[in-house]
Amino acid sequence: MEFLRPATWDEALAAKAEHPDALPIAGGTDVMVEINFDATRPDVLLDLTRIDELADWSPDGERLRIGAGVTYSRLIADLADRLPGLAMASRTVGSPQIRNRGTIAGNLGSASPAGDAHPPLLADDAVVEAHSTRGVRHIPITEFYTGVKRNALAKDELIAAVLTPPADGPQQFAKIGTRNAMVISVTAFGLALHPGTGTVGAAFGSAAPTPRRATHAEEFLAAELSATGRWDSRAELDPATVTRFGALVAEAASPIDDVRGTADYRTHALSVMARRTLVWAWTDYRRKRVRTCA
Amino acid sequence: MKCTVNGRPQEIDDVWEGESLLYALRERMGLPGSKNACEQGECGSCTVYLDGTPVCACLVAAGQAQDRDVVTVEGLADEDELHPVQQAFLDAGAVQCGFCTPGLLVATHDLLERQPQPSDPEIREALAGNLCRCTGYEKILDAVRQAATAKAEQ
Numbered sequence: 117m118e119f120l121r122p123a124t125w126d127e128a129l130a131a132k133a134e135h136p137d138a139l140p141i142a143g144g145t146d147v148m149v150e151i152n153f154d155a156t157r158p159d160v161l162l163d164l165t166r167i168d169e170l171a172d173w174s175p176d177g178e179r180l181r182i183g184a185g186v187t188y189s190r191l192i193a194d195l196a197d198r199l200p201g202l203a204m205a206s207r208t209v210g211s212p213q214i215r216n217r218g219t220i221a222g223n224l225g226s227a228s229p230a231g232d233a234h235p236p237l238l239a240d241d242a243v244v245e246a247h248s249t250r251g252v253r254h255i256p257i258t259e260f261y262t263g264v265k266r267n268a269l270a271k272d273e274l275i276a277a278v279l280t281p282p283a284d285g286p287q288q289f290a291k292i293g294t295r296n297a298m299v300i301s302v303t304a305f306g307l308a309l310h311p312g313t314g315t316v317g318a319a320f321g322s323a324a325p326t327p328r329r330a331t332h333a334e335e336f337l338a339a340e341l342s343a344t345g346r347w348d349s350r351a352e353l354d355p356a357t358v359t360r361f362g363a364l365v366a367e368a369a370s371p372i373d374d375v376r377g378t379a380d381y382r383t384h385a386l387s388v389m390a391r392r393t394l395v396w397a398w399t400d401y402r403r404k405r406v407r408t409c410a
Numbered sequence: 411m412k413c414t415v416n417g418r419p420q421e422i423d424d425v426w427e428g429e430s431l432l433y434a435l436r437e438r439m440g441l442p443g444s445k446n447a448c449e450q451g452e453c454g455s456c457t458v459y460l461d462g463t464p465v466c467a468c469l470v471a472a473g474q475a476q477d478r479d480v481v482t483v484e485g486l487a488d489e490d491e492l493h494p495v496q497q498a499f500l501d502a503g504a505v506q507c508g509f510c511t512p513g514l515l516v517a518t519h520d521l522l523e524r525q526p527q528p529s530d531p532e533i534r535e536a537l538a539g540n541l542c543r544c545t546g547y548e549k550i551l552d553a554v555r556q557a558a559t560a561k562a563e564q
Binding site: 117119121141143144145147148151152153158163165210211212213214216217297298 | 457471474
């Protein structure tokens with residue numbers, strides 16, 4: 117096995133072009149498990165941890181550009197105010213040791229339907245910035261996941277960053293697992309309300325071959341909030357709206373039975389998480405107004 | 411492969427760079443303090459500092475540790491006396507079989523560096539990645555509280 121240790125991003129892209137099958141490794145929290153258990157023996161490992169610029173985030177126009185090497189710990193420490201949904205999801209990843217190494221881009225690279233970062237990235241309309249020696253490609257997050265543990269990256273591409281707008285309204289994340297720490301999701305749900313555009317982002321993990329948006333649920337809720345003037349009035353939600361939202365989220369799922377849970381359980385759990393997170397987010401939205409007026 | 415371990419430069423030959431830092435530490439450098447259990451980042455018994463950050467050594471490729479600074483449980487104590495965290499684990503009876511202890515010591519050491527007087531929820535959160543199957547967590551929580559007190563009195 118070859119172990120490549122590029123010192124610069126250009127060197128990394130050149131190495132990936134030369135060795136399209138090279139397996140990128142950053143935090144190693146997925147890759148090393150595979151290697152330790154002999155599940156994979158890549159011919160070439162491409163270590164990206166020496167490229168300092170990857171570990172930074174910065175404002176990029178109206179969005180935030182999160183470098184591919186930014187760890188969950190760093191995201192929680194630096195961006196919890198601007199990306200609350202993603203920060204909540206990041207807090208549920210593994211343990212402190214795992215969050216110190218694991219990266220959002222690693223979640224994208226692995227593209228497991230159970231990756232915790234996916235629902236908030238979908239709810240936020242994130243964009244994946246992929247680089248190769250051929251150039252730069254911006255892949256909308258909804259087009260990024262192509263199958264179970266498969267993504268839209270070309271063989272010679274590496275993830276440089278994720279672009280995501282800072283929150284313009286309340287965000288929530290919920291995850292079902294067997295305990296609080298060190299747990300892979302049975303199913304997870306992310307919600308982002310966008311009062312500025314009158315839209316809603318709602319997405320789930322571990323309940324379909326890929327992480328997925330619940331498009332009908334998003335459209336239903338956005339239309340309901342607009343039609344009833346609630347974006348402005350911030351009046352309490354109609355319980356029927358909450359129930360219908362939960363049902364539509366569950367309808368969008370196509371889960372399977374596996375060792376972590378049954379399809380029926382996942383579908384039911386999703387409807388519950390969707391209802392709860394909506395109520396939490398709306399409560400947050402209503403409180404903000406009270407504070408503003410005071 | 412070259413790196414610094416517990417303040418001393420280490421150079422080892424014939425490392426397969428895809429092997430874990432944990433394997434390199436235990437089998438090639440003669441530092442068996444960090445324990446090998448799950449090899450998937452679940453148990454925390456291999457916790458070491460990598461450039462000052464606690465990580466699972468089983469999930470760091472040996473090649474990634476090149477030129478980095480590693481501190482293992484063997485590096486916590488002074489020459490002749492135990493670190494207050496280690497002493498507190500002994501005093502509190504927080505060590506039974508001892509397998510999880512090295513990882514817990516490093517995780518506790520890191521917690522008290524960041525937060526010298528942690529609350530119970532902070533302790534639980536900081537140790538969430540370290541599994542113990544026999545001592546029981548109550549004694550371990552006692553040890554962390556005692557270590558915090560001992561460090562404050564130093």
